[in-house]
Amino acid sequence: MEKYTPDENRILQTLDNYKRVKAQVEEAAIKANRNPKDVRLMCVTKTVEAQYINPVLDSGADLIGENRVQEFLGKKDQLHLNSVEKHLIGHLQSNKAKQIVGEVDMIESVDSIKLAKEISRQSQMKELESKVLVEVNVGKEDSKSGIFAEELEELLFQIAELPNIKVEGLMTIPPICEQDEARKYFSSMFRIFSDLKGKIESVDMNILSMGMSGDYEAAVLEGSNIVRVGSAIFGARKYF
16 A cells, blocks of 8 residues: 655645644734734644644644534544544534544534434433533524524523533534624624523633634624634645
8 A cells, every 4th residue: 555645845834834824823913902812723624634633733733623523523533632632523413422422622613402412411420521512503594503692592491401411612614705794693603602601500701612614803893712723734635
């Protein structure tokens, strides 16, 4: 079997991209009068091979996000994950909760009580606590998962009653639009996030995960403290 040789130019480009994005995130935080240390850069590794992820991890990246359960489980043993936080950010079906609970540090895409109950059940069986974010469909798009803002508080109260699952905040993906328009969605999400702080016992509002490759600077300006960046670091995704 022919040994696969990584593209050294791609590795160098990826490292340059990571440094540039990290600097831009820090600059946006400063522009918003925020401490840059309060905003985390997540490297989204969907469809990216371990050979191109590890150099970024070795250079200091401490948070990765994967969209698919099977893809993450298939390559996690090849990754340099010591001291790296791992999040599942893609839509999670209830029947796959068993596979991912305990494998990642956070599930960012809880959008129903059915899924929350299954995460809770699996977490009880594995004798651990799962940290989650509730995904909000801020643009009310039929094509996207996530709960509408009007239904959010009720869902949070329901999850708060479940054992072995802990809500740490919110996540959203706004409609595809220009940055100025995206800022309106991010601003709306920040208001929702802020209004919920301290409102529900055992539900924390510590994390607001919003902003991706095309709009992460706008998200930071509007209060995001995790931005999820994939193609701006690793290049255009390759689907096989």
